[in-house]
Amino acid sequence: MSFKKDFLWGGATAANQIEGAYDKDGKGLSVTDITTAGSLKAPRMLTYKLNGKLEKTPAVPGAGLPDGATGAIDPDSYYPNHEAIDFYHHYKEDIKMFADMGFKTFRLSIAWTRIFPKGDEEKPNQAGLDFYRKVFKECKKYNIEPLVTISHYEDPLYLSEKYHDWSDRKMIDMYVKYAKVLFEEYKGLVKYWLTFNEINSTLLMLGAFGKHVTDDKTFQHAYQKLHYQFVASAKAVKLAHEIDSNYIVGNMICGILDYPLTPDPEDMLATRHQMEETVLYCGDVQCKGKYPTYSKRLWDAHNVHLDITEEDKKILAEGTVDMYTFSYYMSNVITTHEVKDKASGNFAAGAKNPYLKYSEWGWATDPTGLQYYLEVMYDRYDLPMMVVENGLGAVDKISDDGKIHDDYRIDYLARHIEAMRKAVDDGVDLIGYTTWGCIDCVSAGTGQMSKRYGFIYVDRDDEGKGSLKRMPKDSYYWYKKVIDSNGEDLNELHRE
Secondary structure, three states: OOOOOOOEEEEEOOHHHHOOOOOOOOOOOEHHHHEOOOOOOOOOEEEEEEOOEEEEEEOOOOOOOOOOOEEOOOOOOOOHHHOOOOHHHHHHHHHHHHHHHOOOEEEEEOOHHHHOOOOOOOOOOHHHHHHHHHHHHHHHHOOOEEEEEEEOOOOEHHHHHHHOOOOOOHHHHHHHHHHHHHHHHOEOOEOEEEEEOOOOHHHHHHHHHHHHOOOHHHHHHHHHHHHHHHHHHHHHHHHHHHHOOOOEEEOOEEOOEEEEOOOOHHHHHHHHHHHHHHHHHHHHHHHHOOOOOOHHHHHHHOOOOOOOOHHHHHHHHHOOOOEEEEEOOOEEEEOOOOOOOEOOEOOEOOEOOOOOEEOOOOOEEOHHHHHHHHHHHHHHHOOOEEEEEOOOOEOOOOOOOOOOOOHHHHHHHHHHHHHHHHHHHOOOOEEEEEEEOOEOOOOOOOOOOOOEOOOEEEOOOOOOOOOOOEEEOHHHHHHHHHHHOOOOOOOOOOOO
16 A cells, blocks of 8 residues: 555644744734743743733743733843744745645644734734735645644733633633634635644643642643633534535644553553543544543542533534544653653653654654554544654754755654555555644744754744745755655655
């Protein structure tokens, strides 16, 4: 077997990491607009005012601002998302480069605050609607199918302050109103939609670092927030199908595979429970339309009591997703034993796997884990699947010949594509693959530009300096070859 003839090869981005123009054409502030730069050793920070004083706190996904705080921009801090790589003004150039690579699909997100600057307006911002219409038309010009994420870590700052980061049921209606505008506005231009990016990221943070969290309120907030997002997602799926029966709507899970470090039965059980808590919980609700049996164990462990109605349960059952999509970068190891050699990185914690190599940012390279994940999740949900993020963050150097020879990225991607092909051979219905950061972008985890994923180099550094000039890397020409051969030719690029 091989990849389907209409397999959707492409790349993935997020508005807040590429667009820039954070205050142009009526756009309002999102939470990412008050998030500073960071590094591998220093966290990104949220800046805000509390009791009239400018404060900072680490930017943890899903944590939100402290009670009573209002987001603020510190004139002495650097915010890489404010300009990013300025896709807002370079989209025609960038999409043409994607087309020249042979892209069949381009995953991008819409900045909620370009459509509703505060989030609670009655009418959308026309300039924002017009921008994305132009982007989608540019994609269609090259027969590139947009794959659109409705919410990609892009909540309006005003709503986050007012409703405490999805702690209020009113957020459901705000999201559905926003989604309805998108579904109606871009009917005929967009077919594939994703409701929330890496919806399980909050649980991953608690799973990785939860042993340091002793306050049950943190868990109450995390699970309640997720419930409201599940309901919002389900309502959006149902609404999309009513507006256009051709719409295909998926979830999006941060797919991290956990292995037991030892054959100790306690390690086996701990691994199972970790997967349930951090990955399966969200997939089960969005794909099966109901909470899994083990959810009670998770709630009871932290005295969680959800605001959940019978109507909510009905909506969840009626609004299951059409496809299962996920990101995959690495795997983790779980053990109940004390270990000295530990992993460290964004969503990476616990013991190191002695059989795998780790990147500079602490992530284990594990293509076999991708095959395993695909086969297990397809068997569990029986839905078409897409890998919508996968890639290698690395420091790319311009060589003396003026080119970027990123053989390490080619090797990483080739091994993961080969793993996908093996999963397809084993019967997985895989319909698409979009590598993360197909063009260099601001890292979500560290806020750096030097952590590069793209096939296209962007002249921009960690301090915001550079010409923004675009330049293909060796991987650009390699991926073009992969797409041309529909994934059959994964050989290294042979340079003349």
